[in-house]
Amino acid sequence: MARRQKMVIVGAGPVGSLxxxxxxxxxYQVEVYELRPDLRDPRIVPLNFTKSINLALSERGxxxxxxxxxxxxxxxxxGACVPMRGRxxxxxxxxxxxxxxxxxxxxxxxxxxxxxxxxxxxxxxxALEDLPNVELFFNHKLTGADFRKRKAWIEDRDRLSPSxxxxxxxxxxxxxxxxxxxxxxxxxxxMKFSRMDYQQEYIDTLWCEFRIDAGKPHADGxxxxxxxxNHLHIWPGKDFMFIAIxxxxxxxxxxxxxxxxxxxxxxxDPSQVPSFFDVNFPGVRDxxxxxxxIEAFNTNPHLPLISLKCKPYHFGSSGVIIGxxxxxxxxxxxxxxxxxxxxxxxLFSILDKHQAQLAETNSPLxxxxxxxxxxxDDYDKVSTADAVADQAHAQALAEYSATRWVDAYTINDLxxxxxxxxxxxxxxxxxxxxxxxxxxxxxxxxxxxQTKYSLVVxxxxxxxxxxxxxxxxxxxxxxxxxxxxxxPLLAAGVYLAYSYRRPMKELWHNAVAIWQMM
Ligand code: FAD
Numbered sequence: 001m002a003r004r005q006k007m008v009i010v011g012a013g014p015v016g017s018l019x020x021x022x023x024x025x026x027x028y029q030v031e032v033y034e035l036r037p038d039l040r041d042p043r044i045v046p047l048n049f050t051k052s053i054n055l056a057l058s059e060r061g062x063x064x065x066x067x068x069x070x071x072x073x074x075x076x077x078x079g080a081c082v083p084m085r086g087r088x089x090x091x092x093x094x095x096x097x098x099x100x101x102x103x104x105x106x107x108x109x110x111x112x113x114x115x116x117x118x119x120x121x122x123x124x125x126x127a128l129e130d131l132p133n134v135e136l137f138f139n140h141k142l143t144g145a146d147f148r149k150r151k152a153w154i155e156d157r158d159r160l161s162p163s164x165x166x167x168x169x170x171x172x173x174x175x176x177x178x179x180x181x182x183x184x185x186x187x188x189x190x191m192k193f194s195r196m197d198y199q200q201e202y203i204d205t206l207w208c209e210f211r212i213d214a215g216k217p218h219a220d221g222x223x224x225x226x227x228x229x230n231h232l233h234i235w236p237g238k239d240f241m242f243i244a245i246x247x248x249x250x251x252x253x254x255x256x257x258x259x260x261x262x263x264x265x266x267x268x269d270p271s272q273v274p275s276f277f278d279v280n281f282p283g284v285r286d287x288x289x290x291x292x293x294i295e296a297f298n299t300n301p302h303l304p305l306i307s308l309k310c311k312p313y314h315f316g317s318s319g320v321i322i323g324x325x326x327x328x329x330x331x332x333x334x335x336x337x338x339x340x341x342x343x344x345x346x347l348f349s350i351l352d353k354h355q356a357q358l359a360e361t362n363s364p365l366x367x368x369x370x371x372x373x374x375x376x377d378d379y380d381k382v383s384t385a386d387a388v389a390d391q392a393h394a395q396a397l398a399e400y401s402a403t404r405w406v407d408a409y410t411i412n413d414l415x416x417x418x419x420x421x422x423x424x425x426x427x428x429x430x431x432x433x434x435x436x437x438x439x440x441x442x443x444x445x446x447x448x449x450q451t452k453y454s455l456v457v458x459x460x461x462x463x464x465x466x467x468x469x470x471x472x473x474x475x476x477x478x479x480x481x482x483x484x485x486x487x488p489l490l491a492a493g494v495y496l497a498y499s500y501r502r503p504m505k506e507l508w509h510n511a512v513a514i515w516q517m518m
Pocket of ligand 1: 010011012013014015016033034035036054055056057140141142143179180181182183184185186207255322323324325331333334335336337338339340
């Protein structure tokens with residue numbers, strides 16, 4: 001009997017949980033270690049959040065869940081989402097009247113889905129618990145890892161030593177997946193083994209959560225929303241903005257993004273918070289009371305935003321990092337979790353490919369843990385199976401690292417750029433380009449034109465390809481525009497030359513005569 005390959009996954013956030021599902025489906029013996037208590041307990045708040053927040057789940061995340069091979073899970077998740085068809089831009093006219101303008105995300109009507117992060121995580125963990133080859137260890141913190149010896153050290157916070165410190169245990173693994181977020185311990189320890197390039201940046205913007213409560217319920221008890229439930233609401237500002245994302249229960253999770261200096265000014269005198277909102281985010285005070293605004297500002301943390309890039313993502317055949325651990329990004333494209341889930345789909349499809357190739361050329365035992373033989377004592381076959389699985393891991397991780405970073409770097413950069421776009425989404429150039437691209441997309445679908453946003457959010461094309469395509473579209477539009485401007489001038493020049501051809505001819509002769517006399 002072939003030994004099951006053991007995959008240890010560190011971090012049971014959305015990315016780690018999904019990776020565990022993929023690994024379990026492929027027959028690995030899966031162990032998931034999570035620093036915090038059971039994340040399904042509603043009292044447990046995700047790291048760096050005051051409560052579970054709403055996220056935009058889009059095609060890449062959905063597609064990755066779809067490929068987990070559990071149709072009921074996907075149905076259940078989609079059933080708990082609120083579709084958002086566009087942005088709702090809020091502002092104030094010079095007359096003082098409030099206005100809101102809806103901008104659809106996509107000319108073909110495709111939507112982003114708002115989903116409670118905790119509810120999504122809980123559904124993934126529930127699905128994992130049903131699988132016989134998965135063990136979940138909550139309250140277990142990875143403290144060290146040796147990727148050559150394939151050993152790791154875990155602090156078991158449920159078991160205290162006589163001195164009151166958590167007990168440490170040693171575990172072994174064939175392959176470790178680090179899905180332990182932006183401040184990844186797996187990444188930190190892997191850096192001691194691999195020559196990993198690493199860069200991180202904190203942007204000069206902090207964020208803080210607020211909440212718009214549900215409106216008065218309908219007579220039948222169903223929810224009402226105070227503002228449109230099918231939009232991502234944006235109150236743009238020059239250096240800052242306020243956004244609101246709908247929840248199933250009729251409330252909105254809101255986020256204030258503001259430079260650190262702006263937070264410092266308000267922290268010095270929080271009573272100014274309502275008037276700050278009044279000036280900069282007109283209309284918000286109609287939905288959140290002054291007391292709630294001040295309380296949320298005082299109580300909820302003012303958190304930084306980190307963006308990080310690194311490569312390679314792996315060491316040999318024994319370790320790889322995915323999700324925020326590999327490429328935490330600023331949240332302005334709503335792609336952080338979606339990219340992490342896409343990592344899982346891509347990583348396992350590369351693993352499948354190498355396992356299949358090696359299985360063809362070696363032994364059918366290459367599959368990680370599938371019983372191929374009842375011969376318990378056939379040691380040679382088992383070790384061949386391990387060696388083949390190891391070779392598949394080595395090839396797959398190398399390919400994953402070599403190809404994935406380009407797309408991860410691209411979405412990281414796009415997320416930065418989108419902050420500017422979100423705050424200036426009323427600019428004329430932005431609207432003109434969007435309108436032209438949407439016109440082309442609708443009227444000439446054969447050319448495959450799409451806005452950058454649609455390609456990034458509603459397709460599964462590699463992010464780098466999305467940028468290449470839209471850059472090319474931009475160049476074509478620029479040339480067409482230049483042609484439109486210059487062709488009337490050219491036409492006017494030709495017309496004038498023809499109309500005044502006689503005097504022009506005379507002028508030319510005179511000029512030549514003067515030249516010859518000189
Ligand atoms: P995490 O969610 O950080 O999970 C990592 C897990 O590892 C945690 O549970 C942690 O407890 C555990 N862990 C950490 N260290 C250890 C250790 N040493 N041992 C064991 N376990 C450990 N993304 C979107 O796609 N759409 C959005 O709309 C969106 N909006 C966002 C809004 C804001 C304000 C922010 C800050 C982020 C947003 N994101 C969004 C990004 C998204 O939250 C992250 O990309 C996503 O949570 C990453 O998932 P992950 O599983 O990789 O990491």
